[in-house]
Amino acid sequence: MFKIKILIILITIILSNNHTLSIENKIVVKIDNQIITSLDISNEYKYLIALNPSLKNSKKEDLIKLSKRSIIQEKIKKIEIKKNFNNPKIPQNFLEQILQNVYSKIGIDNLDDFKAYLAANEVDFESVKNKLEIESLWNELIFIKFSTKIKIDEKKIRTRINKNNKFLKSYLLSEISFGVPSLNDLDNKFLEITNVINKKGFDFAALKYSVSPTANLGGKLNWISESSLNENIKKEINDLQINGFTKPIVVPGGFLILQVNDIRNEKIEIDIEKELKKIKNYEKNNQLNQYSKMYFNKIKKNVEIDEL
Template sequence: MLKKKFLIYFIFIFFILNNVSFSIENKILAKIEKEIITSIDVENEAKYLLALNESLNNFSKKEIFEISKKSIIREKVKNIEIQKQFKNPNIPDDFIEQILKNVYQKVGIENLEKFKQYLNYNNIDYDYVKERVEIETLWNELIVAKFTSKIIINENEIRQQLIANTKKYSKSFLVSEIFFATSDSKQIENIYNDIEKTIKNEGFNKAILTYSSSSTASTVGNLGWIQEEALNENLKTIFFEMNEDEYTKPITVPGGFLVLKINKIKEEETNQNIEKKINEIIAVKKNDQLNQFSKMHYNKIKKDIKIYEF
């Protein structure tokens, strides 16, 4: 079954990638500090993103171009900060390969060798993918080192809530996000009105592309499945009043604001192992807080970096 899924996806992506060329002429599109971004850089980024994100296939060439351009700008900004914070950063190959395993298994590929073949067949340099993984790994390491001490999780409160609210089934929500930042409180409503107008006219995915400054924009804002126990009380109340395909008003988070859309809702049998459930919830809450700190730190450093787009 896995091989069949991989073969179908392999053929489909090959067709898409070979029809995604944007321009024969190589132009300078942006300059970030001393680094430049060209149209070929963006085309390579588009191939990379399409190969790993099946959901991007529904976008037009122009939209994929914009997603790819924003994505590569984010990576350049992150890398500049990494170079400032780490002297001769080095990540063991076996650690990188483990992360890559998570990447290629998501698209139905069984092992690293087949993943390299898949990339080569679609004219994607393996070293390019490896470098992207290294940048994200070092960025995450930076965020963990900088903000772990600021994470607030009340394990006892989680335990008491689980014991008090034991039930046979619990809900999970498949969520997408739009993250935006503004220092002008008067602009929040205006930005949200623009987002809402885009959602109504062109869909939530288009609004993500246009307005979201989060790294999740390159995966169409996907946050994955979130269990109800991992939600704070405010967000749980909001989600329980929503239906599938509905979205929230702006929610204040560190560094900016979130608009969340519930794509799907499912009910599953509750895990009766309290200790295991507690550890799962702690991991989700910790990851959520680190993601918010990551967005906040990115927006902060981006303000201090000279970015010119042409």
Template sequence: MNINKVVFKKMIFRLLVILIFFVFSKLHAFENRILFKINNEIVTTVDVSEEINYLSAVNKKINDLDKNTVISIAKNSIIKENLKKIELKKNFQIINLNEKELNMFIANIYKNIGINNLNNFKKYLNEKNIDFKRIEEKIKIDRSWNQMIYNKYADQIKIDRESIEKELKNKKIKSYLISEIVFRAKDKEELKKKFDKIKKTIIEKDFETAAIIHSVSDSSQNGGNIGWIKENSFSNIILKNISKILPNEFTDPISIPGGFIIIKVNDLKNEKAIINLEEETSRTINAKINNQLSQFSNIYLNKIRKDIFINE
């Protein structure tokens, strides 16, 4: 009986080994399937999978898209990168960035996804099975490409510095004279009941009286009055809501930490913005240059794509 058990276990073990080998072989074959060629460069399912992994790591919104769209984005990203590499080999050279420059561009990537330092970024990439050197390579290719495009089209870039400075000197910023009512509600039903009650008081009395009666904020003592606030001091959600209404109108309840807020715009005005003219001018010029270079880059990519064989 014991001998039979041993034989049976050996048979099961062998079957499992064979099954695992079969599944692994099929999976391996699938992962290395050729999808298309760019000139003589083959692109496999592994390449696309790795590109998807990279794209989803540096832009989490990718994860919200459907599978076919993500695959299409990854393929286009691979094609674009290969077109750049092919052209750079012919007409330029890959720039070797110094450590400071490289770290600056890497920082732009990880700060955009909410990571605060390089070490944490490396850990994040390790968890995603992404080689850090691949990030460095992508940065070098993009910087080299951008420099090549700049060299080719620098004489076609048109920047009117005088016009930019004039516009910035006259730049205005909105300020809002506001009042608030802050209240709490545990669910949607209570939120609706309280808002209806507050609106009733506003209609029958006025906003200031409603603030005194219903607001839990310290500002309720002076009728909810906050004073003049510049638009760049508001959170995005509050600015979005108050920018839709006119003076003497009030918003619907806006969710804030600890409750809800209703804001009344009592008045608004445009004030001259206090800026560092030199810094703002440089920032605006750089943005305009980058925008034009991006357009030239797309034009040039479309041009060279016609001369490169892509067998999809």
């Protein structure tokens, strides 16, 4: 009799827990034929915190809102990818390079340590791979659609390299890429972003305002040599101290705010051809990112988003 009572209690607890979970894990957004649940947003929250540890001090409700926006953007991209590719897949070796780029930005040296780090933060590694694969397929889609529109002035780049051939100055930057309805709104938008940067940090502001693919990484970019930067950007960051950030810089499709995270100067005899290739890749990616933002904004208008 005692065992039966215990069994009844256990069943009651399990059913109660399942009921609680069903209430908590509810559908919060419908996007065409895709759904987003409260559990999806919770997992996105953990993912964003894991990739941006500095966000841990931010208010949870603020990050939940950003997590919701982030996963809505991901779902929209996924829908568009399925429209354009049959059985889309990223090669394993390329995915491994992307993973390395992600975990190196948060100071982790190898994949095993990254997996352990994710597990400690209750983030599923396969889910992270899936997210990075979606972003990679999106980038491939943008390349297919817009690569013929890329324009690079190789002669101008060579001149810049030769001008700086005695030493190499590089910047470790973060970015916030954004747009405004009209130029009249720019000052107020910049003031709003500046207030968030000063109160909550550049990482949080990038996650909140940036429409660049780097937003989920707090806007972090890799080291960029000074010769890779156009004169307009170089002029804006030249006098900045570490952790300083620029005023909005006009770029195709919107505006850019850059923060200087670190600076290094190296005396080096630059391999002109190698540096040229690096800068051309940077220019190409920069232009593709602009097309990516414009294309995303275009398709978003044709997607039905119902927030429940």
